[in-house]
Amino acid sequence: MSAAVVTGSGRALPATYEQDAVWEGFFARHYAGLRSAERIFKNTGVRTRHAVADPVTEDLSGWGTAARMTRYVTEALPLGKQAVAGALDAAGLAPGDVGLFAVATCTGYATPGLDIRLAQDLGMPAGLQRLLVGHMGCYAALPGLAAVSDFVAARARPAVLLCCELTSLHVQPAQRDLEQVVAHALFSDAAAAVVVEPGARRGRRVAGMVARTDYATADHMTWDVTDLGFRMGLSPRVPDVLARHVGGVVDELLAGAGMRREDVAGWAVHPGGPRILDVVRDELGLTEEQIGASRRVLAEHGNCSSATVLLVLDELRDVDGPVVAMAFGPGLTLYATLLLPSS
Incomplete structure (x- = not known):
């Protein structure tokens, strides 16, 4: 492999x-x-x-x-x-x-x-x-x-x-x-x-992936096909659900690599909105500087759905060390990925 x-x-x-x-x-x-x-x-x-x-x-x-x-x-x-x-x-x-x-x-x-x-x-x-x-x-x-x-x-x-x-x-x-x-x-x-x-010796190795779906909150975020395009449902309770799960998901991801939160050099958090970023910052004990790339992407590009976390990762391309990428969506679903420097 x-x-x-x-x-x-x-x-x-x-x-x-x-x-x-x-x-x-x-x-x-x-x-x-x-x-x-x-x-x-x-x-x-x-x-x-x-x-x-x-x-x-x-x-x-x-x-x-x-x-x-x-x-x-x-x-x-x-x-x-x-x-x-x-x-x-x-x-x-x-x-x-x-x-x-x-x-x-x-x-x-x-x-x-x-x-x-x-x-x-x-x-x-x-x-x-x-x-x-x-x-x-x-x-x-x-x-x-x-x-x-x-x-x-x-x-x-x-x-x-x-x-x-x-x-x-x-x-x-x-x-x-x-x-x-x-x-x-x-x-x-x-x-x-x-x-x-x-096996490339440059770039970032995909070292781990953790998913979590809260089935009880599936109605909090929807994307329905209608006769007039696709219509979003977006409950204001989404950040509260995220707050219950994000810490455990990240700790499980890092534990699989023998790491802790303080070992992470870069955080690529999907900027679903300002409250989403506030919740992730507070629940993980991060600083504003640590989620700065996500704030910049939100300010300059808005929420581009699935493309957004890749835009944030690109903002972090010069970060030397482990990077955690996180994204959230319907389900309610959280995904977290660990990327390590390749050597």
Whole structure:
């Protein structure tokens, strides 16, 4: 069995807009009469976001799901290609070297999917193995990383994981629903990719993975397919559930490597929102500096669903020492991954 080592990363971001500008230009009107909506937009910790469909210039709230899915394919292909090509270049590999190509997404579907369309466009081999990880939500990057790492370790072949999310295609009709306001104030578009190689002496080795699902709170975070795109349900109790589990999950992850929290050099925490980061900081006894990369990603990019934790890991690329990556999503589910310097 070979060690699975992350050796390259790439990203692709659509056009940037200012949080204040999208509030003034669209959502102030969209949520007219809902007094708390502006406060929610201003308290997300988000300054800028990215969108393939900026609602200020293009209102998709009345589009049917079929039209949104067609648009998803059109927009996702160039972003995915750029992210994967960047990750391969960073790793020093060619598309023909890849043995497994995995794609995680919860914001669009088509058959053939992004995996086969991008594989053909990038020139990956006809014998390529492919995996599509669908509808897992914000934490999908980490089970995706687990799957490609298992392949790399068992088969001694390189693999690529792409997370591509276009949440801007799912703006919903105006409703007096604070959960929708929160979703519209936080979420953003991005594509992020990583290359995992067998036995590489550079990069970060995938050294451990722990998952925890609180089945009793499955209704706290939902992502429903409707006739007007995908609609998020987001309970304000999510941070409380996370607080009950995050310490145990992290300690279990570190104990498997004979480590403790103070041994960790970098923390890549999925910035689901400012309260999520506050809870993780407090429950793990971290400082603001230790979760600074996650705060920066939230401020500069918003919550890009499954791609976000890969963006945070990229922020920590120069950290020398063990890194813990964490992501959270529907289920309610927590995933934590330990990455160690390869040698």
